[in-house]
Amino acid sequence: MRSRAFENAVLASPLVLFLLAILGFPALLSLVYAVSETTFRTLTAPRFVGGANFAAVWADGAFWRAAWFSLRFGAITAVLQCALGLFLAVYLYPLIRRHGWMVAVLIVPMIVAPAMMGLMYRLVLHEFVGPVPHYLYLWFGWSPAFLSPANVFATVVAAETLQWTPFAFLLFLAAYGAIPQDLREAAMVDGTRPWRLFWRIELPLMMPTVFVALFVRFIDGFRVFDNIYTLVGAGPGGATTSLSIYIFETFLRRAEIGKAMAAAVLLFLASTLLFVAARALVLRGREGRG
Amino acid sequence: MALRWAVFGLAALLLNFPVIATAVTAFKAPGEVTRNPSLWIEEPTLANFAAVLTASDRLNIYHHLGNSLVAALIGAVLPLVVAFPLAWAMVRRGVGRGVLFPVVVNLRALPLIIFAIPLYMMYAAAGLLDTRLGLGLVLAVVNLPLAVLLLVNAVGDIPAELEEAARMDGARLPRLLLRVVLPLCRPAFVTAFVFGFITAWNEFLFGLILTTREAVPVTVGASFFFATAGGGVQWGMAAAVMVVAALPPLVLGLVMYRRITGSVMAGAVKG
Amino acid sequence: MAEIRLEGLSKAFGAHRVVRDVSLTVADGEFCVFVGPSGCGKSTLLRLIAGLETASAGRILIGGEDVTDREPYDRHLSMVFQSYALYPHMSVRDNIAFALRTARMPEREVARRVAEAARILRLEGLLERRPAQLSGGQRQRVAIGRAIVREPKAFLFDEPLSNLDAALRADTRVEIAALHRTLGATTIYVTHDQVEAMTLADRIVVLREGRMVQTGTPRDLYERPGDVFVAQFLGSPRMNLVPAAAEAEGVRLAGGARAFAAPWARGPLAQVGVRPEQCRIVAPDAGLVAGLVRASEYHGSALHVVVETAGGDRLSVLAPPDLSLREGEAVGVDFAPEAAHPFAADGTRLQGG
Numbered sequence: 001m002r003s004r005a006f007e008n009a010v011l012a013s014p015l016v017l018f019l020l021a022i023l024g025f026p027a028l029l030s031l032v033y034a035v036s037e038t039t040f041r042t043l044t045a046p047r048f049v050g051g052a053n054f055a056a057v058w059a060d061g062a063f064w065r066a067a068w069f070s071l072r073f074g075a076i077t078a079v080l081q082c083a084l085g086l087f088l089a090v091y092l093y094p095l096i097r098r099h100g101w102m103v104a105v106l107i108v109p110m111i112v113a114p115a116m117m118g119l120m121y122r123l124v125l126h127e128f129v130g131p132v133p134h135y136l137y138l139w140f141g142w143s144p145a146f147l148s149p150a151n152v153f154a155t156v157v158a159a160e161t162l163q164w165t166p167f168a169f170l171l172f173l174a175a176y177g178a179i180p181q182d183l184r185e186a187a188m189v190d191g192t193r194p195w196r197l198f199w200r201i202e203l204p205l206m207m208p209t210v211f212v213a214l215f216v217r218f219i220d221g222f223r224v225f226d227n228i229y230t231l232v233g234a235g236p237g238g239a240t241t242s243l244s245i246y247i248f249e250t251f252l253r254r255a256e257i258g259k260a261m262a263a264a265v266l267l268f269l270a271s272t273l274l275f276v277a278a279r280a281l282v283l284r285g286r287e288g289r290g
Numbered sequence: 291m292a293l294r295w296a297v298f299g300l301a302a303l304l305l306n307f308p309v310i311a312t313a314v315t316a317f318k319a320p321g322e323v324t325r326n327p328s329l330w331i332e333e334p335t336l337a338n339f340a341a342v343l344t345a346s347d348r349l350n351i352y353h354h355l356g357n358s359l360v361a362a363l364i365g366a367v368l369p370l371v372v373a374f375p376l377a378w379a380m381v382r383r384g385v386g387r388g389v390l391f392p393v394v395v396n397l398r399a400l401p402l403i404i405f406a407i408p409l410y411m412m413y414a415a416a417g418l419l420d421t422r423l424g425l426g427l428v429l430a431v432v433n434l435p436l437a438v439l440l441l442v443n444a445v446g447d448i449p450a451e452l453e454e455a456a457r458m459d460g461a462r463l464p465r466l467l468l469r470v471v472l473p474l475c476r477p478a479f480v481t482a483f484v485f486g487f488i489t490a491w492n493e494f495l496f497g498l499i500l501t502t503r504e505a506v507p508v509t510v511g512a513s514f515f516f517a518t519a520g521g522g523v524q525w526g527m528a529a530a531v532m533v534v535a536a537l538p539p540l541v542l543g544l545v546m547y548r549r550i551t552g553s554v555m556a557g558a559v560k561g
Numbered sequence: 562m563a564e565i566r567l568e569g570l571s572k573a574f575g576a577h578r579v580v581r582d583v584s585l586t587v588a589d590g591e592f593c594v595f596v597g598p599s600g601c602g603k604s605t606l607l608r609l610i611a612g613l614e615t616a617s618a619g620r621i622l623i624g625g626e627d628v629t630d631r632e633p634y635d636r637h638l639s640m641v642f643q644s645y646a647l648y649p650h651m652s653v654r655d656n657i658a659f660a661l662r663t664a665r666m667p668e669r670e671v672a673r674r675v676a677e678a679a680r681i682l683r684l685e686g687l688l689e690r691r692p693a694q695l696s697g698g699q700r701q702r703v704a705i706g707r708a709i710v711r712e713p714k715a716f717l718f719d720e721p722l723s724n725l726d727a728a729l730r731a732d733t734r735v736e737i738a739a740l741h742r743t744l745g746a747t748t749i750y751v752t753h754d755q756v757e758a759m760t761l762a763d764r765i766v767v768l769r770e771g772r773m774v775q776t777g778t779p780r781d782l783y784e785r786p787g788d789v790f791v792a793q794f795l796g797s798p799r800m801n802l803v804p805a806a807a808e809a810e811g812v813r814l815a816g817g818a819r820a821f822a823a824p825w826a827r828g829p830l831a832q833v834g835v836r837p838e839q840c841r842i843v844a845p846d847a848g849l850v851a852g853l854v855r856a857s858e859y860h861g862s863a864l865h866v867v868v869e870t871a872g873g874d875r876l877s878v879l880a881p882p883d884l885s886l887r888e889g890e891a892v893g894v895d896f897a898p899e900a901a902h903p904f905a906a907d908g909t910r911l912q913g914g
């Protein structure tokens with residue numbers, strides 16, 4: 001039995017050591033820097049300032065605007081993606097069952113780097129070279145300024161939604177395909193119409209997946225960085241500053257290392273809280289439906 | 291059915307619009323890009339690709355592609371190596387199920403920026419800043435949750451009787467793991483590798499913060515191209531850069547698109 | 562080949578005691594069958610012997626050596642699993658050779674032994690196939706092949722036939738018996754099927770709730786079951802049990818017309834067991850007990866008649882197939898006094914029975 005404990009330690013050690021090296025040590029560092037004043041020139045000599053960095057973050061209106069942006073962005077994109085993904089999965093299922101390649105066509109956006117997608121939107125929305133304004137002018141004689149302060153939020157929401165709807169789509173496709181066919185047949189023999197079949201039988205059976213999809217998509221929207229950063233950066237007047245972008249700017253642009261670290265620690269706590277809460281919700285939803 | 295096909299066509303066009311438009315632009319001559327923003331190419335040309343693929347000082351695409359390839363390979367393979375023994379120990383002996391597993395899965399939910407800054411500090415001290423190895427190591431962290439989930443599921447799907455048969459056949463732990471468990475987990479390894487490679491190749495934030503010259507991956511390199519083109523972006527070339535940069539994961543992902551479904555599912559099942 | 566000895570072996574999963582104080586010696590070369598209803602702990606007992614479970618108490622000796630604390634691979638046994646547990650990613654050849662290669666046997670010797678096993682089990686044409694490409698019966702033979710190539714000290718089988726259809730099961734049963742005669746290896750075989758137990762075993766061990774209830778040859782157990790559980794577990798249709806009492810003139814069944822003499826007609830007698838095949842249908846007043854026909858099933862070789870007595874007891878009778886009976890018809894049931902098994906109220910067999 002002693003040898004079994006030894007074996008278990010050996011089996012677990014690669015992962016544990018790797019995590020400790022790559023995350024454990026930096027985690028300690030970030031705690032140290034979060035309570036210190038540092039610049040890039042004084043990296044090795046942080047000066048202890050106690051909770052000053054946290055106080056500075058807490059008092060920073062930009063931090064709270066970024067938090068509000070991330071929450072809103074995560075929630076709205078998650079709902080849009082799930083609605084669209086669910087529709088596509090259910091509506092196209094009869095076709096996809098016979099033509100598997102259709103899935104490949106629809107998941108292309110998730111295989112493209114989000115950063116690259118942001119750059120592509122720069123091209124696509126560009127007022128002189130972009131096809132979108134071009135066609136809007138051609139057909140309607142009018143095109144909005146996509147990246148203006150008034151429209152930029154809608155633009156990044158649309159970009160994120162169009163890129164990650166395929167993810168939700170895949171989840172729903174699998175969940176829909178997993179519904180036992182005899183259940184549908186039983187309902188149809190009982191005279192259930194397709195619409196009612198969906199609302200009363202299929203959707204309730206897919207509810208656990210709906211929760212999971214909302215949850216996963218919210219998390220990814222909440223921590224968004226790449227596509228917004230490459231498309232508009234912090235945005236006009238900071239209009240698209242997500243928490244990730246806020247920390248990045250504080251760190252690299254303004255070189256306020258201690259403050260960036262403090263914000264990162266706060267973000268870590270908030271994410272963990274959100275994760276635990278959402279996970280509990282998802283698990284409860286799953287149990288509730290057996 | 292016709293309506294369904296129409297919806298499919300519309301969805302495919304809408305979702306893939308930026309990709310399609312970029313690909314089209316990449317085949318337009320510099321003059322045509324500004325004159326004709328439509329999706330119709332008047333005079334298709336390979337000039338943009340020729341320019342991009344001719345290494346220059348301003349943008350050596352091969353350098354960036356090489357960086358991305360090495361870092362993505364490290365980032366896709368390393369998680370499998372460290373996760374496999376643990377996954378077995380977790381399924382068969384409950385090792386790490388209480389703390390390690392939730393912690394690793396939780397990593398999936400954390401904004402990457404949280405790791406990026408302290409890692410910058412550590413890498414600066416350890417000489418890993420602006421190295422392919424350093425970039426690959428953090429990408430491995432990004433891929434770790436999925437690797438653990440997929441392998442735990444895969445080991446859990448192996449009937450216990452099969453491993454017992456191997457033990458009766460005299461196999462001790464190393465042989466059991468390498469000759470019986472590992473081959474049976476092969477589909478999970480392939481799935482985790484495909485998705486991990488794509489994720490790692492597509493990663494941007496760490497490339498932005500942790501590399502500056504030598505190890506800059508192609509996602510970041512492509513964005514430099516947009517920023518540094520004095521006197522306006524050369525759209526045709528920029529589009530060609532993006533096509534080239536997006537091609538490796540796209541080819542892998544489309545050939546193996548069933549694997550993508552598998553990995554999305556696994557991530558969701560344990561959420 | 563070796564003798565296997567269990568001494569006071571017990572196993573508990575938490576508070577759930579699954580195997581309780583089993584002591585037993587399986588002689589060298591013996592074919593021993595553990596039989597009992599599902600969940601009685603047969604598999605657990607077998608896995609204790611294999612080393613796949615660790616004992617809570619007691620000792621296991623193989624060939625005189627105490628192996629209680631040894632890992633499975635150091636016990637030199639081989640096992641055929643209920644699911645066969647073939648390695649799906651290996652060919653039949655590699656499946657059979659796996660254990661030999663694990664032991665680093667020279668490749669020529671491996672090839673020779675695999676060929677020998679394949680010949681015995683008629684697997685020659687299948688060696689390059691994967692398990693998924695085999696039928697159930699073929700998989701089963703590969704599993705046996707994997708067990709025999711190693712020339713182990715003993716074979717362990719856990720319900721090896723339960724995944725086969727009825728016809729194949731009968732054939733394979735015959736093959737396993739033939740294999741045992743050829744190899745002469747010590748074998749422990751677990752089943753819940755009394756027919757397998759009766760036909761294969763040199764010795765049967767009947768288990769119930771983790772305890773050994775009775776052990777002996779199939780004939781011993783069939784002819785002199787130690788209690789009503791064993792009596793009813795072995796034999797099909799199962800043994801009739803009728804309340805009975807010892808009287809001055811002998812034994813009288815509940816509601817019986819007459820008594821019969823028996824040496825064990827004493828006070829503690831509470832019930833009499835009699836096998837359906839030893840009962841006869843007679844005229845209503847000619848039998849030991851009378852009743853009404855409740856059902857009669859035609860089985861081709863026999864007629865299975867269920868008779869209900871006035872007291873509500875039901876007896877099964879295997880009658881000649883040409884007998885014709887109506888439901889509700891009054892009949893008598895008769896049997897020879899020697900065919901009766903006497904049991905006390907607690908179900909144990911009476912001395913002298």
Ligand SMILES: Nc1ncnc2c1ncn2[C@@H]1O[C@H](COP(=O)(O)OP(=O)(O)O)[C@@H](O)[C@H]1O
Pocket residue numbers: 574577579597598599600601602603604605606
């Ligand atoms: N690993 C285990 N943990 C807990 N209980 C077990 C375990 N294995 C078997 N049992 C219990 O032990 C009892 C006997 O199981 P088993 O030996 O498989 O019975 P059999 O093979 O006779 O059908 C059952 O009640 C079963 O639920």
Ligand SMILES: [Mg+2]
Pocket residue numbers: 603604605720
């Ligand atoms: Mg069993």
